Amino acid sequence: METFGEKVKRTTKKVIRAIIILVILGGVITFSFLYWGTYEDGVMAGKILRISEKGVMFKTYEGKINLETFGALKGTSPIAESFDFSVEKSDKDLIKQLQTVALSGERVNLYFVKRYARFPWRGDTKYFATRIERLQ
Template structure:
């Protein structure tokens, strides 16, 4: 049997430790990316009228929209308080995009269901808010 010198044992041990550290860093980075990419911070609904749905972007084309929220009845005997809210739509959700375009042109009041993500990724959208479905209120 060959005897290993102290230097060889230290070199082999340091290589093992380096591999373990690199593996832990890679696993941590993948976990963090997954959490920020797929994690949902908030799930909710807002009511109002869709003002616009458009495709934006230079390098990454994303679907963006704006809803006009109105606080009806918030103040007695006062005009409604208007506030607009920006949101994004996943590219793969073609049915939702088509329905958003339809209600934007008709001016109907809608309930817009959304999720809020932890982070913004440029290929996904300009906001952390993503429309998931729409409920038309004025359609009869």
């Protein structure tokens, strides 16, 4: 026959096991939300100033777009009106298009998503270019 102490030990082990499983499950759900969740989805118009691969440990593609609103806001400089963004490393076609328009200096619409969190292997910003539209 089982004693009271043995029952308490067995129940305690079950409770601890359940807590550990819940913590791990909560961590996976939180990480998934922060990694793949989209906070904002939008478009910016301007000229691509640069697109480059950078990083020491994690190589990421980073870009800058000049929003060309000089004069629209009094007392601001064109530098303050540029916008940094990242590009997913797997999106080779978009990287190629961005390099092409950066060299040509043409005006584009840059579509982007903003993620909830920044991860060093993904990019320097929370903003990720998803596609560009060349303006004629």
